[in-house]
Amino acid sequence: MTAPRTLYDKIWDDHVVHQADDGTCLLYIDRHLVHEVTSPQAFEGLRTAGRKVRAPEKTIAVPDHNVPTTPGRDTFIENEESRIQVDALDKNARDFGINYYPVSDIRQGIVHIVGPEQGWTLPGMTVVCGDSHTATHGAFGALAHGIGTSEVEHVLATQTLIQKKSKNMKVEITGSLRPGVTAKDITLSVIGATGTAGGTGYVIEYCGQAIRELSMEGRMTVCNMAIEGGARAGLIAPDEKTYEYIKGRPHAPKGAAWEAALSYWKTLFTDEGAHFDKVVTLKGEDIAPVVTWGTSPEDVLPITGTVPAPEDFTGGKVEAARRSLEYMGLTAGQKLTDIKIDTVFIGSCTNGRIEDLRAAAAILKGKKIAPGMRAMVVPGSGLVRAQAEEEGLAQIFIDAGFEWRLAGCSMCLAMNPDQLAPGERCAATSNRNFEGRQGRGGRTHLLSPAMAAAAAVTGHLTDVREFMAEMA
Ligand SMILES: CC(C)[C@H](C(=O)O)[C@@H](O)C(=O)O
Numbered sequence: 074m075t076a077p078r079t080l081y082d083k084i085w086d087d088h089v090v091h092q093a094d095d096g097t098c099l100l101y102i103d104r105h106l107v108h109e110v111t112s113p114q115a116f117e118g119l120r121t122a123g124r125k126v127r128a129p130e131k132t133i134a135v136p137d138h139n140v141p142t143t144p145g146r147d148t149f150i151e152n153e154e155s156r157i158q159v160d161a162l163d164k165n166a167r168d169f170g171i172n173y174y175p176v177s178d179i180r181q182g183i184v185h186i187v188g189p190e191q192g193w194t195l196p197g198m199t200v201v202c203g204d205s206h207t208a209t210h211g212a213f214g215a216l217a218h219g220i221g222t223s224e225v226e227h228v229l230a231t232q233t234l235i236q237k238k239s240k241n242m243k244v245e246i247t248g249s250l251r252p253g254v255t256a257k258d259i260t261l262s263v264i265g266a267t268g269t270a271g272g273t274g275y276v277i278e279y280c281g282q283a284i285r286e287l288s289m290e291g292r293m294t295v296c297n298m299a300i301e302g303g304a305r306a307g308l309i310a311p312d313e314k315t316y317e318y319i320k321g322r323p324h325a326p327k328g329a330a331w332e333a334a335l336s337y338w339k340t341l342f343t344d345e346g347a348h349f350d351k352v353v354t355l356k357g358e359d360i361a362p363v364v365t366w367g368t369s370p371e372d373v374l375p376i377t378g379t380v381p382a383p384e385d386f387t388g389g390k391v392e393a394a395r396r397s398l399e400y401m402g403l404t405a406g407q408k409l410t411d412i413k414i415d416t417v418f419i420g421s422c423t424n425g426r427i428e429d430l431r432a433a434a435a436i437l438k439g440k441k442i443a444p445g446m447r448a449m450v451v452p453g454s455g456l457v458r459a460q461a462e463e464e465g466l467a468q469i470f471i472d473a474g475f476e477w478r479l480a481g482c483s484m485c486l487a488m489n490p491d492q493l494a495p496g497e498r499c500a501a502t503s504n505r506n507f508e509g510r511q512g513r514g515g516r517t518h519l520l521s522p523a524m525a526a527a528a529a530v531t532g533h534l535t536d537v538r539e540f541m542a543e544m545a
């Protein structure tokens with residue numbers, strides 16, 4: 074009898090091509106996602122060495138970070154550096170014969186939204202990308218994580234990656250979420266509990282009733298931020314919801330291959346008695362709608378709270394909190410709901426999928442954004458955008474005063490024209506609130522799509538539960 078294994082152990086074991094004496098392994102890679110920022114040098118390396126892409130059919134490229142999201146962008150990218158990167162991806166994708174969704178293709182979007190949407194990401198796979206938020210794909214029970222540019226070149230050339238195994242961590246969310254609480258609140262609350270280094274050296278498996286009750290899109294939101302908690306990757310065992318989501322997608326297995334895949338996927342769970350090196354448990358009922366107050370994702374509190382004081386912390390966190398408060402322009406003791414905002418960003422690979430847009434539109438229906446507010450919705454892919462238009466969501470956003478954009482990373486990070494000006498304060502559904510992340514001097518509060526929508530209407534951070542009660 075073999076020893077009980079975790080889901081991570083099983084996927085790892087299934088992909089080891091070679092193990093060295095010191096435990097370092099060569100892993101087979103099933104899917105390699107590529108975007109314009111971290112790939113140009115990697116392709117250049119191949120070219121110089123006269124090498125080919127080893128498995129072009131398993132390599133998928135899409136430009137997302139640099140592309141402007143304003144209509145008409147396909148003819149003009151103003152920023153020269155951005156244009157060079159997007160043009161390079163265009164050329165590399167064609168020269169090396171890999172799968173490609175150019176800006177002109179409706180399937181274009183954020184790489185972590187496009188992969189699952191097109192059925193590239195499947196349970197039990199190893200998925201890598203030169204991007205830290207590759208953890209998103211773990212929602213399917215795939216081992217998915219970011220890699221550096223030299224590793225991108227290695228994977229392009231060999232379809233393998235040199236890796237050391239991480240430790241196993243379990244994050245269990247018991248019970249059910251209360252109304253107004255979402256996947257985003259789970260993932261931020263976990264980081265609040267563990268800190269941004271809590272997952273360092275681990276691969277996290279998220280489990281428990283509240284995780285099971287999430288949709289696939291919610292599970293992607295949870296796994297997306299595993300990296301913000303320091304983990305190598307986050308994953309969730311596949312179930313009926315997973316199969317249902319995948320079935321019929323363009324690159325999902327079909328016919329007999331589907332049946333074969335399904336019987337393999339059904340073996341992808343953590344065995345009874347398998348060992349976890351670290352376990353964190355949160356009660357679903359205890360999780361509130363949360364918002365970040367500082368410049369690290371761990372600076373998170375229930376929306377009913379007040380801005381903390383540096384003295385509330387210990388060690389290095391005292392100075393970090395002082396600096397955060399100064400940068401954020403906040404005073405200790407201030408109610409979070411008193412914080413006025415001038416910008417709302419709904420989008421990103423954390424919360425740019427159709428259910429996120431539905432949640433925001435449900436709050437905004439028949440409402441107007443606060444005077445002077447700049448609010449934008451940036452769908453995660455061209456297909457999400459099209460679906461939102463078909464469902465009438467786009468009109469709700471436009472009527473409320475939101476800008477209705479094309480797909481891309483947009484204001485998640487300031488690598489394209491969507492940026493905050495110094496001192497501007499944004500309620501954002503993205504995943505990082507680092508200093509200057511959304512533009513130099515810009516201030517970011519992370520929250521869920523429903524919370525972002527409520528803030529757009531009231532002009533300040535708002536408890537979505539109260540907002541909903543007033544609406545009813
Ligand atoms: C540009 C890219 C390398 C980066 C990442 O790795 O995550 C970006 O996607 C981000 O979210 O900061």
Ligand code: SF4
Pocket residue numbers: 137138183185204206421422423481482485486503504
């Ligand atoms: S949406 Fe944001 S977090 Fe996601 S890949 Fe783009 S820049 Fe990175």
